[in-house]
Structures are given as structure tokens and as C-alpha cells.
Amino acid sequence: MTSVRPRAPIVRHDSSWQRIWGMVLRNLYLLRSSWPRLFELAYWPTFSLLIWGFLSSFLMTNSSWIAQAAGVLISAVLLWDVLFRSNLGLAVTFLEEMWSRNLGQLFISPLRPVEMIAALMVISFLRTVISVLPAALLAMPLFGIWVFDLGAALAAFFFNLLVMGWAVGLFVTGLLLRMGLGAEGIVWTGIFLIAPVTGIYYPISALPEWLHPISWSLPSTYVFEGMRAVMFEKIFRWDLLMGAIALNVVYLVAGAAAFLYFYGVARERGLLLQQGE
């Protein structure tokens, strides 16, 4: 049997960046190994784009509201997908570790929980871009809508929805840690709870008055209202952007705190080594 003594003394760096990169690399390997996974990422946003794009084309000639801003529904569906994919990208990345029974290996390694959070965010960003970019690019040849005309406002909308998706995803991921795969359904459906009240396709003024406080407690509401302000009134509402950022800070801190709390509970109850199918 071959000797196991290494040629050179082992060097162990205490580098958060290297550990986060290790986790990102693990997911890049996973995506690279499976074309169906990559296809699935882009499939639903493109599918939604087609439905809402054709509906918009129809309503352009039948609705004065839509006719005022041709791309409003398509922009809305793409921005909603940013939020949805950001949330899903984070939670599914964590689910991948549970499905492969790898969580135990990760949590006995030097990877800290906060580094896990950072890695999940990076991977969620990559998955969101892979998901939404093809649909955004297709909107031009198919419907003549170039969402990038929104310019800097688009970047502000994108990052605010991305961060909100992370915050919700971290909370859901915490639940997965605590409750195991029994909570998997929340990953796929949880974010839809806010869809009716956050004004994706219609202004908040269309909702009953009593729902308004709930709507305005969501960062995404400020983004969708801000989007409509840009498209209908041609103004960028800084007040709405600031509202979204402020709420997102609160959401992200709460999401990360929930994840760390549930991690602590899982470590207390011996769930870290038991997760899996």
C-alpha cells in the first residue's frame, strides 16, 4: 500500500473567501454537469414571458392603461421572476445539500454558517441571472420590449428584489434546517403568498384599503410601484427606492438571524447529521 505522508507539510489557510468559493464551485460543478438543470432555470421565466407578452400585445389595442406603457406587464413579469428566482435559487441550493445528504459533511467542515449564507447568496445571484437573462433578451425580438431601457432604475429594482428573495429564502432555509424535508413545499410555494398584495401587475390602489399596510410592509411593493412610476410618469421615485432599501435591510437581517437561530436549534437537537432523504 502506498505511503500517505504528503511531500510537503500541509498548509491550512483560514480564509472565508476560499470557503465561500468552495461552495460556489460545488454548485457550478453541479450546474455544469446537468444541462436539464440549466434548461429548467431558464424555462419558466421564458414561458411566463411568452404568456404575458402575447397578453400585452392583445391588451395594447384593447386597454388604454396598457397602451400608455407598452412594456409594463413584461417588465413586471421579469421583475417578479427576479424575486421568485432569487428566493428559489437560495433555498434550492440548500435543498441540493439535503437531497445529497451532504449537510453533515459541510457543517463539520470549517465552513461557518455565515459563510454558508454568503455562498447561498452568490449562487442565488448566478442562478437568477441564468434564469431571467434569456427571457429579458428574448423580449426584444418577440415583443419589441427592451427592458434594459429602464437603465439604472432596472439595476436598483433588480438588486432590491434579489435581496428580498435572499431574505425570504434564508427564512425558508432555516425552516428546512429545523423541520427537514417535510418543509420542502414551502420552498416552492411560500413566495407566492405575497404575490396578490405586492402589486406586480396592478397598482396598490387597486387593492382594498385594509390590505395597503400589508402591501407597504413588503420591499417588493416599492419596486413595482417604482417601476410603474418610471414607465407611466417617466420619473424615478427616490422615495420608493429608499423605502425598498430600508425594508430590505430589515428583512435581510431578520432572514439571516432566522437562519442562524434555526441552525442553533438544529445543532442543539442533533439534526445536522440527520438531514436527507
Add this chain to the structure above:
Amino acid sequence: MRSAPVDPGGPAIAVANLVKRFDAVVAVDDISFSVARGSVTALLGGNGAGKTTTLAMLLGALKPTSGEIAVLGVDMRADRYAVIPKLNFSSPYVALPGRLTIAQNLTVFAHLYGLDRIKERIERIAEALELTDLLKTPVGKLSAGQKTRAGLAKALINEPELLLLDEPTASLDPDTADWIRSYFETYTRDTGATLLLASHHMGEVERLCDHVLMMRRGVIADRGSPRELIMKYGRANLEEVFLDIAREGSARRQMAAQ
């Protein structure tokens, strides 16, 4: 972050008054033991004796209810991340991602353990574990024996000073299991590493281990070298000692019930 004091000359593991409760169930009940550096120690006991719970606490994956754990001289409660880079763990019950190749898995874990010269290290470990031809094979496509060796390669990627093993040869054919045991002998001889293994295979323990901790219902029922325990119980081998200790517990429970 504050670093816990390091005692380089002390035992590899020092456990004092360790307790783990899950609600009303006491899984580990006030155990104390130490494991000498460079030794190979077995943690034995029947199902539910508390072996895996103890291993999980030593790895930092499970928080003790009370008690103290020092690993390689570092207080695990104060700063477990100061010592975790020097530990590793292998178990057939904790998998590697099946869609990634062995090389990809090892690369990921090499990054998590903060290693450099990763490619060179993977090539050497693969050579030692006879995995070179399988490096580009997804773990999910490996046989049970190959998966065990891949898991072992992951456990050795950081050249751990303390290696914890949970039933390392479970579900392996006798030839593969023998190969794995020989590898542990080579590894400890070449690196001076400390091994703590939970096992149900008494022949394996007699062959590999300097010291045995016998657990029963959350406590350490007895301890000593395999030879000492065999002589103490007047038995022919460790398996009979194991049965004596396990059945003594059953008999006591029956008497108490009567």
C-alpha cells in the same frame, strides 16, 4: 474572535462530565474519557448506546447539554473553528454529492479546509486510496466499496490530526473491509494521527485499536485495551466481552423491573 488556549502536549481528546439530553431522553450521561495522541481508540456499544451522539459532539455538529470537550488542546465550546480544520470524519451514513465526480468533491472540500496545492494533494490521496482511475467518475456511479474509499479520501484531504470514523467498514465485503483496515494502519503509522472509531466489528477493533471505550445506555460501562478487557472478562475475544457487557445491562434492567 477569541482563540481558545491550546495545549499541544495534552491528549488528542479530553472529555469531562459530558451530558446530552434530548428532552426526557439522556443519550449521553456524564461521561469522561481521554484519548492519547497517536492512539487508535474504539468507541463500542450496542444501538442507542450513545456512540454516534458522542462523535457528533466531538465534531461540533451537536451541542452538549453540559460538560467539557477539549480536542487537540482546544476547548470546543470556546472556539471549535480553531480545531475543526485539523479534524475530519468519515461515515457510510453521510454521503458525498453523487452528481459530482470524486475529483470535484475533493476540490470543493479542499477549498473548505483552506488547502493549497489542491491538485497535487488530490492526486496523492487518489493514488494512496487507489482511486486515480475513478477521479472523473461521479460519486453516484461508484460501488459501495469505491464510495467508502471516496469518503475516506474526503476525510483525509486535510491530513487530519484526529480522524473520527463511524462504522468505517459497514456494508463492505470482507476483502474491501480488510483493505480499508490496512489503510488505517498505514495512515496512523505514517502520520502519527489519532483515530477514534465507532464500530460493531469486533475483529476490526482487536486488530486496529490500542484502547476501547465500551458504552452502554449513555455511560461508559468499561474501558481498557482489547487484551485487558478480554482477560478481565475471561473471554476468548472482544465480541464475547461486548456481549457480556451488553447483556449485563439487560440483566440489570430485568432485575430492576422485577
